[in-house]
Amino acid sequence: MSIENSTIALAGMYQSAKLVRDIARQGLIDQEPFEASLNxxxxxxxxxxxxxxxxxVALKLGLQTLCKQLGTGTKRTLEITHYVLGMMILERKLIKNNEMLDKIQSGVEAIKAKTETLALSDPEIIKDLATLYTETLSQFNFRIKVNGERRFLDNPNNADKVRALLLAGIRSGVLWRQMGGHRLQLIFSRKKMVKIAQAYL
Structure with a gap:
């Protein structure tokens, strides 16, 4: 475990959060980081x-977003912070629920088998990931509320992408915790994590 590894995992969370916001606000996302997050x-x-x-390079967007959100003198986006903190809350709930962890693992394994014949970006794969999120993590009494343009969020394909990205963000959250990440780092180790992210960039 090291702060370098936890910073990379945190960048994974920021990447998912930034892509969620892009879908909700613009209806568009960059395909490369989207597929990296799903993968x-x-x-x-x-x-x-x-x-x-x-x-x-697959985490370039996440590393850039981390630097903007945690750096000094940079303009932060509160929605992205809200999504990342929400992912952390759901990660804590998930890690205490062995039955749900098993269900997610089984679901992911089934979806992984499907990617042998379908591309990761295939709408069927994205829908399967979104359904897995809906049937597991969104059953908790805490939910991440996504803000944006109703015309984008009401689009079923966009809704599936948002849920799949939230699942990816929480996966990064589990990894972040495994690598020694904790919320106090966001307060006391901001400069160090920004430096690490800049070095990767």
Missing amino acids: SILKIDASSVEDVYGES
């Missing part, structure tokens, strides 16, 4: 943090 869900038995996300 992280499928890396159940990864041997390292790097293995979860692949090359650091």
Whole structure:
């Protein structure tokens, strides 16, 4: 465990949060970071943090967002902070619920098997990930409220992408905690994490 590894995992959360906001506000997202975030869900038995996300370029958006959100003198987006904190709350609830953890793992394994014949970005795969989120994490008494343009959020494909990204963000949240991440770091280790993110960039 190291602050470098927890920073990478935190960038994974920020990437998912930024993409959720982009869908909700603009109806559009950059495909490369979107697929990198989805791919992280499928890396159940990864041997390292790097293995979860692949090359650091796959997390470029997340690292940039982390620097903007935690850096000094930068304009923060409260919605992104709200989504990341929500992911952390759901991660805490999930980790205490073994039955739900098992259900998510089984669901992810079934979806991973499907990606042998379907592309990760196929609407059927995204819908399966969204359904897994709906049937598990959104059953908790706490839910992440996504704000945005109703015309974008009412689009079923966008709604599926948002739920799949929230699942990816919470997956990163589990990894962040495993790597020694904790909320106090967001207060006391901000400068260090920004430096680490800048070095990766």
